[in-house]
Amino acid sequence: MSVQQVKLTDAEWQVMECLWAGDPMSGREVTQALEPKTGWSRSTILTLLSRLEAKGAVAGNSEGGKKLFSPLLGREDAALQETETFLDKVYHGSLSLMVSALTQRQALSPEEIRQLHQLLDGLEGGNRP
C-alpha cells in the first residue's frame, strides 16, 4: 500500500524531485543538483533530507561512512495524493470541473487539448473489451 499520507512541503518536494530523478544520491549530489534552481545551502538540503527521512518519505543508507538517500515514497504516489487533495479543495474533487474552469479561461493551449483528446480516446479503446 506504499507510504501513507505523507505531506510534502514545497521545499521538500523539490528535494524529492531530485531523488526521483537519480535514485540513490548523497547529500552533496542533491545539493549540487538543486544549487542552480534554488541556491540553497548544503545545510538546508541536509535538513530537508532529515525531515523527509523522519516522515518516512526517503530512506538513508549509511553503509561505509557515506550516506545515500533514496525515495521510499514513489513519485506516482506522491503526485496522486497531492492531486486528490488539490482537486478536493479547489474543485470539490471533480476533474471535469477543473478542466472546465481552465477552458473557460482559455488557459489551455490547443496542443494540450489535442493531447487530452488523444488520451481519452485511447482510454475508451482500452476499456472496451
Added chain:
Amino acid sequence: MSVQQVKLTDAEWQVMECLWAGDPMSGREVTQALEPKTGWSRSTILTLLSRLEAKGAVAGNSEGGKKLFSPLLGREDAALQETETFLDKVYHGSLSLMVSALTQRQALSPEEIRQLHQLLDGLEGGNRP
C-alpha cells in the same frame, strides 16, 4: 487585472469559500456557516478574516457599526492561480500529464471520463469556425 498573487492557506480557503457562496457576510455569519464543517471558534474566523483583509483578498465594510466582509479575490481567479501552481509543481505544468497519471491509477470514475469527453467535444465544436 484582479488581485495579484495572493496565496491562500487551507484554512483561509474555507473562509473564502464561504464568502464566495453568500457575498457580504458578517463575521458571525461566516462563523455559523463554518461551524458544522470546522468547529472553529468565532475568534479563529475573525483572525482568518483579518489576515485575508491584510492580504487584500477580502474587503471589510464597517458601515454603521457592524462590519461586512466581501471577497475581493474572485473564486475563478483564486482557483486558476492555485491550479497553475499545482500543475507546475506536480506535473510540470501539463494538464494531460495529470490526467494521464489519474487514468493510469484508475482514479477516474467512468462518469468523470464521460463528462470530460463531453467537455472536450463541446470545445471542439466551439473552436471550429
Added chain:
DNA sequence: ATGCTGTGATTACAGATGTAGACAAAAAGG
C-alpha cells in the same frame, strides 16, 4: 445611567516551514 450582549481588534502561542550556522566524526591527502 447601567449593566448585559454581540462584535471586531489585539494578543498569544504551539507547531510547521524555510533557511542556515556550528560542531563532530570520518575520509582523504601527504
Added chain:
DNA sequence: CCTTTTTGTCTACATCTGTAATCACAGCAT
C-alpha cells in the same frame, strides 16, 4: 600520523499557520 576536506547531526531562528482567549466598545434592555 596529522592536517585538510567532506559530510552528517544538532541547534537556531524568523516567519507562517492554525487556533483561540481576552479586551474593548457599541447598542439594547432595564
